[in-house]
Amino acid sequence: MKKIVIREEYCIGCRLCEIHCLVQHSKSKEIIKAYKGEYPKPMSRVRVEQLHHLSFAMQCRHCEDAPCLEACLSGAMHRDKKTGAVLCDEDKCVGCWMCIMVCPFGVIERNTEGKKIASKCDLCTGQEKPVCVKNCPNEAIVYEE
Amino acid sequence: MKNNSKYLIIGNSVAAVACVESIRRTDAEGSITLVSDETYHTYSRPLISYLLGGKIGPERMFYRDNNFYTENNVNAILGKKAVKIDADKKTVVLNDGSELGYEKLMISTGGTPIVPDMPGVKSSGVFTFTTWDDTNNIKEYIEKNKVKKAVVIGGGLIGLKATEALLALDIKVTILELADRILAATFDKKASAIIGSELEKVGCAVITNNTVTKINAAKTGAKNIKEVVLKNKKKIPAEILIVAIGVRPNIEFLKSSGIKTNRGIVVDDKMQSSLKDVYAAGDCCEAKEFLSGLPQVIAIWPSAARQGRIAGNNMAGGTEKYTGNLAKNSVELCGVPTISVGLTDTTKEKALEVIEVYEPENLIYRKVVIRNNKIVGIVFVGNITRAGIYTGLIKDGVDISSFRSHILKEDFGLISLPKEYRKHLVSGAGIEV
Numbered sequence: 278m279k280k281i282v283i284r285e286e287y288c289i290g291c292r293l294c295e296i297h298c299l300v301q302h303s304k305s306k307e308i309i310k311a312y313k314g315e316y317p318k319p320m321s322r323v324r325v326e327q328l329h330h331l332s333f334a335m336q337c338r339h340c341e342d343a344p345c346l347e348a349c350l351s352g353a354m355h356r357d358k359k360t361g362a363v364l365c366d367e368d369k370c371v372g373c374w375m376c377i378m379v380c381p382f383g384v385i386e387r388n389t390e391g392k393k394i395a396s397k398c399d400l401c402t403g404q405e406k407p408v409c410v411k412n413c414p415n416e417a418i419v420y421e422e
Numbered sequence: 423m424k425n426n427s428k429y430l431i432i433g434n435s436v437a438a439v440a441c442v443e444s445i446r447r448t449d450a451e452g453s454i455t456l457v458s459d460e461t462y463h464t465y466s467r468p469l470i471s472y473l474l475g476g477k478i479g480p481e482r483m484f485y486r487d488n489n490f491y492t493e494n495n496v497n498a499i500l501g502k503k504a505v506k507i508d509a510d511k512k513t514v515v516l517n518d519g520s521e522l523g524y525e526k527l528m529i530s531t532g533g534t535p536i537v538p539d540m541p542g543v544k545s546s547g548v549f550t551f552t553t554w555d556d557t558n559n560i561k562e563y564i565e566k567n568k569v570k571k572a573v574v575i576g577g578g579l580i581g582l583k584a585t586e587a588l589l590a591l592d593i594k595v596t597i598l599e600l601a602d603r604i605l606a607a608t609f610d611k612k613a614s615a616i617i618g619s620e621l622e623k624v625g626c627a628v629i630t631n632n633t634v635t636k637i638n639a640a641k642t643g644a645k646n647i648k649e650v651v652l653k654n655k656k657k658i659p660a661e662i663l664i665v666a667i668g669v670r671p672n673i674e675f676l677k678s679s680g681i682k683t684n685r686g687i688v689v690d691d692k693m694q695s696s697l698k699d700v701y702a703a704g705d706c707c708e709a710k711e712f713l714s715g716l717p718q719v720i721a722i723w724p725s726a727a728r729q730g731r732i733a734g735n736n737m738a739g740g741t742e743k744y745t746g747n748l749a750k751n752s753v754e755l756c757g758v759p760t761i762s763v764g765l766t767d768t769t770k771e772k773a774l775e776v777i778e779v780y781e782p783e784n785l786i787y788r789k790v791v792i793r794n795n796k797i798v799g800i801v802f803v804g805n806i807t808r809a810g811i812y813t814g815l816i817k818d819g820v821d822i823s824s825f826r827s828h829i830l831k832e833d834f835g836l837i838s839l840p841k842e843y844r845k846h847l848v849s850g851a852g853i854e855v
C-alpha cells in the first residue's frame with residue numbers, strides 16, 4: 278500500500294503540514310474559519326516534533342501489525358479493505374482511549390470537543406495525495422508505495 | 423450425531439473473534455465451528471456500561487460487521503453451552519447433549535464474576551455486570567422499581583464502569599471497596615485519590631476498607647433488596663446492588679477433561695494447553711506475564727485479542743509466539759482520562775525508581791516507574807497524551823539513560839529517543855512507513 282514516508286533530514290520545521298491537515302479536516306476547509314470559528318474545533322492529525330535543529334513530521338504509520346486495531350473496544354478502529362489504511366470510524370468510537378495507550382508512535386489524540394473521539398490520520402480519504410505531503414515544500418514527507 | 427470440524431472454538435468474544443480472523447489469514451478453507459452460550463453476535467463486553475448509561479444504543483454494541491460469520495465461513499452455534507471436553511475422543515459436549523468433533527480446539531470462555539456467599543445474596547435486585555443480558559436485566563429492574571439509590575461492591579474497573587453508568591441514569595451510588603482505595607490493583611495512592619475525590623464531587627460516596635456482610639430484602643412481594651449491612655454493622659439503603667469484586671477464569675466445565683489448570687488454563691507460548699491440539703486464550707487462561715515471565719491471569723481486552731490471534735495462527739500450522747501479557751488499562755472517569763501500564767505499585771520493590779509530575783489541583787498526575795534504567799510502568803491521570811510511546815518503551819526494553827531528564831517534559835516525543843531506536847521507529851525496518 279501507499280504510505281507516507283518520513284525523511285527527517287529534509288524537514289525544515291515549517292509546520293505547514295499541520296496547518297494543511299487541520300484545514301483539510303475542518304468543515305469549511307477554509308483556514309480562517311477552521312482556526313477561528315468551528316465547533317468542534319478541527320485538529321491536525323500530523324505533528325511536527327522539534328528538538329534543536331532536528332525536526333520531522335509524524336502521523337499514523339498505518340502499521341501492518343497495528344496495536345490500535347486489537348486494542349479497540351468498539352470496532353471503530355479498522356483497516357480499510359481497499360487501501361489498507363488504518364481508520365477510525367468516528368460514529369463507532371466511544372472515546373475509551375485504548376488506542377492512545379498502545380500506539381508506539383503517539384499519533385492518536387483525544388478530540389474532546391463535542392463527542393469524544395480518537396483523532397488520527399486518515400491519509401486524506403478521497404484525495405489523490407495526503408495534503409501534508411502535497412504541501413510540504415521540501416519533500417520531507419513523501420507518499421510512496 | 424457427531425458434527426466434525428477442523429477448528430472448533432468455544433466462546434464468541436474478542437479472543438474467539440481474533441482466533442477466527444487469524445485462522446483465516448492462513449487457512450481460507452478449513453471448517454470453523456464456533457459455539458457460545460450467549461445468543462448475541464460479536465458484541466463488546468466493555469461497551470455494556472456505555473449501553474446501560476445510555477451513551478450508545480444496542481446497534482453500536484457490535485465490533486464486527488453482521489456478516490462476520492458468513493464472510494469468514496464460520497458455523498456459529500449461538501445459545502448453547504459447552505459442558506464437557508473429551509480430549510481422547512476429540513469432542514466437545516453441549517448442554518443439549520449434542521457432540522462436536524474437532525481437529526484443533528480453542529477454549530476462550532472468558533471469566534465468571536465472583537459472587538461472595540452471604541445472607542440475602544439471592545434477593546431480587548442483586549446483579550453482576552459482565553454481559554449484555556446483565557445489562558438488560560439491570561435496566562429493566564431499574565425502570566420497573568424506579569431505582570434511585572444503588573450500592574456497588576468493588577471499586578475496580580468494572581465496579582467503576584457500573585458506577586459511571588448508574589450516575590448517568592441519575593442514580594445515587596455508594597461504592598464499597600475492601601482495599602484502602604479504589605482501583606487498587608492498577609493505580610497508586612495519588613491516582614486513586616484524584617479519581618476518588620472527583621467521584622465524590624459528583625455525588626458518589628466511596629467507602630473503603632469495608633464491605634457488605636449481609637443483604638436485607640423486603641419480606642413480601644418480589645423480595646426486593648432494601649439495604650446492605652457492612653462489616654462495621656453500618657446499614658446503607660440500597661434499591662439495587664451490583665457485585666463487581668472481580669472475575670475468575672470460567673473453567674469449571676473442564677474439570678473432567680484432565681486439562682492442566684492453575685488459576686486459569688495453563689498455556690505455553692503458542693497458547694497451547696497441556697492437552698494435545700487444545701488451545702486457550704483470553705480471560706480464561708493464565709499466559710506468561712510480560713515483565714516477570716511468570717504465568718498470570720490478566721483479564722484485559724487487548725491481551726485476549728492478541729492471545730486469540732496467536733492461538734489461531736498456531737492452530738492453522740503457524741509458529742507465532744506470545745511475548746507476554748502486559749497489564750494495561752485506559753479508563754476515563756468523571757471526565758478525567760487515565761492510563762496505567764505495567765508495574766505501578768512501587769511499595770514492594772526497593773530497586774524501583776520513580777519520576778513524577780503531581781498537580782492534584784489540576785487533576786494531573788504522571789508517573790513513570792523505572793527499574794535498571796528501563797521503564798517498567800506508568801500511571802497517567804488527567805493528561806494521557808502520547809502514552810503509547812511509553813508503552814512501546816516498556817515493551818522494547820529501551821535504556822532511558824540518554825533521555826531520562828526529559829521523560830515527562832511537555833515536548834517529550836519520539837524525537838527525544840536515541841537516534842538508532844527513533845530511526846527504527848520513524849523509518850526503519852520492521853515497521854513500515
Ligand SMILES: Cc1cc2nc3c(=O)[nH]c(=O)nc-3n(C[C@H](O)[C@H](O)[C@H](O)COP(=O)(O)OP(=O)(O)OC[C@H]3O[C@@H](n4cnc5c(N)ncnc54)[C@H](O)[C@@H]3O)c2cc1C
Nearest residue numbers: 433434435436437458459468504531532533704705722723
Ligand atoms: C463492564 C466491563 C468493562 C470492561 N472494560 C475493559 C476495558 O476498559 N479495557 C479492557 O482491556 N478490558 C475491559 N474489560 C475486560 C474485557 O471485556 C475482557 O478482558 C474480554 O472481554 C475478554 O475476552 P475473552 O474473549 O477472553 O472472554 P469473554 O469476553 O469473557 O467472553 C467469553 C465468551 O465465552 C462464552 N462462553 C463462556 N462459557 C461458555 C461455555 N461453557 N460454552 C459456550 N460458550 C461459553 C461467552 O458467551 C462469551 O462469548 C471489561 C469488562 C467488563 C465486563
